[in-house]
Amino acid sequence: MSSVYLDHAAATPLRPEVGEVVTRVSAEAYGNPSSVHGPGRTARALLEEARERVARALDVSPDEVRFVRGGTESINLAILGRFALARAEGRGDPLFVRSAVEHSAVREALDELASLGARVETLPLQSDGTIDLEEVDLVLDASPELVSVQWVNQETGIVLPVPEIADRCHAAGVVLHVDAVQAVGRVKVDPDRTPLNLMSLSAHKLGGPRAMGVLVVRAGTELRPILFGGGQEGGIRPGTEDVAGAVGTALALELALQEREPEALRLSSLRDRLQVGLSGTIEGMRVHGASAPRAPHILSIGVPGLPRDLLPGALDLEGIAISAGSACRSGSTTASPVLRALFGDAAEEIAPVRFSLGRTTTSGDIDAALNTVPRVVERMQALGVGA
Amino acid sequence: MKREGQRILVAMSGGVDSSVTAALLVEAGYEVVGATMKTFCYEETPGASRSCCGLEGIGDAKRVAEELGIPHYVFDVEPEFTREVIDDFVSEYARGRTPNPCVRCNSYTKFRDLLRRGRALGCDGIATGHYVRILRDPDGGPPALLRGIDREKDQAYFLWGLPPEILPLLHFPLGGLTKSEVRERARGLGLATAEKPESQDICFVPMGNYREFLEQSLPKRHPSLESGPIVDRRGRVLGQHDGYAGFTIGQRRGLGGGFSERMFVLEIRPERREVVVGPHQELFSSGLVVEKVNWLADEPLDPNEPIHVQIRHGSEPVEAAALPTDTRSGSLEIRFVEPQRAVTPGQSAAVFRGERLLGGGPIDSAIVPEPASQSAHSAGLPS
Numbered sequence: 184m185s186s187v188y189l190d191h192a193a194a195t196p197l198r199p200e201v202g203e204v205v206t207r208v209s210a211e212a213y214g215n216p217s218s219v220h221g222p223g224r225t226a227r228a229l230l231e232e233a234r235e236r237v238a239r240a241l242d243v244s245p246d247e248v249r250f251v252r253g254g255t256e257s258i259n260l261a262i263l264g265r266f267a268l269a270r271a272e273g274r275g276d277p278l279f280v281r282s283a284v285e286h287s288a289v290r291e292a293l294d295e296l297a298s299l300g301a302r303v304e305t306l307p308l309q310s311d312g313t314i315d316l317e318e319v320d321l322v323l324d325a326s327p328e329l330v331s332v333q334w335v336n337q338e339t340g341i342v343l344p345v346p347e348i349a350d351r352c353h354a355a356g357v358v359l360h361v362d363a364v365q366a367v368g369r370v371k372v373d374p375d376r377t378p379l380n381l382m383s384l385s386a387h388k389l390g391g392p393r394a395m396g397v398l399v400v401r402a403g404t405e406l407r408p409i410l411f412g413g414g415q416e417g418g419i420r421p422g423t424e425d426v427a428g429a430v431g432t433a434l435a436l437e438l439a440l441q442e443r444e445p446e447a448l449r450l451s452s453l454r455d456r457l458q459v460g461l462s463g464t465i466e467g468m469r470v471h472g473a474s475a476p477r478a479p480h481i482l483s484i485g486v487p488g489l490p491r492d493l494l495p496g497a498l499d500l501e502g503i504a505i506s507a508g509s510a511c512r513s514g515s516t517t518a519s520p521v522l523r524a525l526f527g528d529a530a531e532e533i534a535p536v537r538f539s540l541g542r543t544t545t546s547g548d549i550d551a552a553l554n555t556v557p558r559v560v561e562r563m564q565a566l567g568v569g570a
Numbered sequence: 571m572k573r574e575g576q577r578i579l580v581a582m583s584g585g586v587d588s589s590v591t592a593a594l595l596v597e598a599g600y601e602v603v604g605a606t607m608k609t610f611c612y613e614e615t616p617g618a619s620r621s622c623c624g625l626e627g628i629g630d631a632k633r634v635a636e637e638l639g640i641p642h643y644v645f646d647v648e649p650e651f652t653r654e655v656i657d658d659f660v661s662e663y664a665r666g667r668t669p670n671p672c673v674r675c676n677s678y679t680k681f682r683d684l685l686r687r688g689r690a691l692g693c694d695g696i697a698t699g700h701y702v703r704i705l706r707d708p709d710g711g712p713p714a715l716l717r718g719i720d721r722e723k724d725q726a727y728f729l730w731g732l733p734p735e736i737l738p739l740l741h742f743p744l745g746g747l748t749k750s751e752v753r754e755r756a757r758g759l760g761l762a763t764a765e766k767p768e769s770q771d772i773c774f775v776p777m778g779n780y781r782e783f784l785e786q787s788l789p790k791r792h793p794s795l796e797s798g799p800i801v802d803r804r805g806r807v808l809g810q811h812d813g814y815a816g817f818t819i820g821q822r823r824g825l826g827g828g829f830s831e832r833m834f835v836l837e838i839r840p841e842r843r844e845v846v847v848g849p850h851q852e853l854f855s856s857g858l859v860v861e862k863v864n865w866l867a868d869e870p871l872d873p874n875e876p877i878h879v880q881i882r883h884g885s886e887p888v889e890a891a892a893l894p895t896d897t898r899s900g901s902l903e904i905r906f907v908e909p910q911r912a913v914t915p916g917q918s919a920a921v922f923r924g925e926r927l928l929g930g931g932p933i934d935s936a937i938v939p940e941p942a943s944q945s946a947h948s949a950g951l952p953s
Contacts, residue, residue: 490690493645493687496603496641497691497692499641499643500603500641500692559692566686566690
């Protein structure tokens with residue numbers, strides 16, 4: 184089975200140095216950071232040091248960094264927390280706005296809010312996969328409770344114009360949440376110069392530990408907790424803190440940001456080689472988001488005339504690990520909401536493949552993909568196993 | 571021990587049979603790939619979650635694949651399954667017949683879809699956990715499909731509809747084992763599914779409630795769900811029923827009381843919404859007609875040779891002979907040596923020569939014995 188791993192947008196291999204530090208801190212910091220005794224103080228000190236390091240890496244202040252359980256929880260806390268606040272302040276049917284291509288964590292959290300009485304609006308996409316800023320201006324006139332947009336799309340790698348949206352939200356006094364899960368460490372993410380209010384990230388997309396995430400809550404942005412039972416994380420995320428996870432997150436984030444620029448150059452040139460090589464050998468292939476700004480680590484292609492659910496398995500059996508769109512949709516044969524938003528009904532007629540590159544991706548991996556993928560596609564097309 | 575170039579796709583439902591199938595092929599040295607077919611949207615039918623096709627089944631199949639160290643994929647065949655199996659099930663009941671969706675699934679969906687996907691995955695063969703055997707012809711002829719050794723579990727009846735050209739690609743490792751041996755193997759291998767109960771009901775009908783399923787699937791006020799007369803063979807009205815789609819040949823339940831002897835459903839006449847009933851002796855038929863036969867064997871049927879015909883799952887094949895027929899062109903008329911009870915249109919007739927399944931098809935009509943034999947049953951009238 185797979186030995187060439189090209190699914191870094193789904194999960195990245197743990198950095199060995201992060202693994203070491205997590206193991207070491209797990210043993211050392213056994214105390215509860217809320218306890219008054221020595222072991223508790225040791226744990227507290229390590230936790231706060233991790234918070235400071237994350238804050239420094241992101242250019243925000245330590246009070247603005249909240250450790251949570253993964254990217255999905257970070258996103259849910261931002262969205263449900265704003266809804267709880269609106270309700271507490273007597274706004275019964277607050278308006279929430281998202282783009283048409285958000286991750287299911289955003290989409291389904293908002294579906295839930297809609298069932299609870301919130302109004303939800305979706306910003307349409309332009310044909311190149313980005314957002315029309317005039318649409319943003321229009322929706323801001325309705326004073327939404329929250330606008331939630333992603334920085335980098337998980338299926339196509341398309342970069343949305345977050346700084347421009349942030350400026351507009353800021354000018355209108357509207358709270359902006361940014362899902363930066365695919366963006367941090369890949370594109371320039373600069374909360375201090377981008378006036379966003381809330382930002383979500385996930386450690387395991389950066390070579391960090393699983394189930395660790397951060398919600399950046401900028402000063403002055405109010406939020407209610409969605410879990411109850413302790414005052415941890417500024418009262419926003421109660422529960423005994425994962426000190427080792429926080430330290431591992433800090434280290435992974437620091438390393439990813441230090442390496443970002445040379446790594447982005449390296450990955451985009453590998454990605455381009457893969458794109459050019461596949462385009463030349465796969466009949467009718469299209470590149471999703473080819474005319475939009477794209478993050479360096481994702482190449483999303485569409486292959487016509489193949490069943491939608493078979494390419495990931497067929498490539499897995501030949502040693503290439505990829506996914507069809509986002510990992511959360513494995514086994515599904517209808518087009519993803521993202522590809523539907525981009526291509527409408529035509530999205531149903533192509534089999535999507537997402538290659539995503541990362542720190543451990545080598546030139547040899549790209550060679551292997553270029554060797555294998557066209558051969559497998561050709562075999563499937565020759566069988567006439569059409570969609 | 572690796573069988574070079576032999577990559578086999580195994581359909582894994584999450585049940586014990588298909589789990590052991592995969593395990594035996596791994597043991598035999600094949601490169602095994604597991605797949606679960608997602609056939610319909612179980613999320614919306616909570617009552618069906620215990621069946622093999624449920625999400626739980628996918629989870630169990632994944633767990634077993636993990637234990638065996640083989641890859642496992644999920645294939646969404648919902649559109650094909652809906653079109654070929656569920657739609658047919660509904661329209662057959664609406665026509666007053668009693669369909670067998672498991673036959674449809676095996677004939678039109680399961681193997682074709684597996685094969686199509688298996689080829690795309692570079693597989694050389696397909697395996698399932700059916701209790702049947704494949705006997706390959708050393709001289710290169712088409713393989714013979716034989717009944718399973720375990721007569722309680724034998725599933726040859728469901729497979730008459732296979733496209734004959736795919737027989738060489740099929741593997742049925744359980745055909746030579748009994749169910750208890752299979753469970754024993756599963757326990758011995760420590761498989762998570764070793765103690766799983768048998769699945770019984772039709773997988774897409776929650777709690778086995780056909781009537782409710784049909785009411786949801788058919789247009790409102792469909793004739794098959796409207797009340798109509800219960801009549802005897804001579805056309806006398808004996809009562810009313812509340813929709814012929816609820817009845818099957820040989821059934822007693824739901825006819826109401828008031829008869830001087832036990833009455834059984836003999837026939838359903840959808841065009842007049844009639845359910846025809848009669849006493850037990852009238853349930854017997856001397857033969858049956860299959861309009862669309864599927865032939866697995868290479869050679870046509872010799873009308874003089876004794877054959878065996880199975881007319882429902884779980885019953886033994888009975889002695890019969892075929893009238894001269896061209897099995898390649900379609901129809902087949904069969905005469906039983908002994909009259910058979912409740913020959914049911916929509917169910918299948920599977921034709922055997924000894925152990926070997928030759929072919930079969932859906933039963934279109936029963937051949938009623940000569941009028942002479944059905945004289946004295948005026949006793950069947952209500953008193």
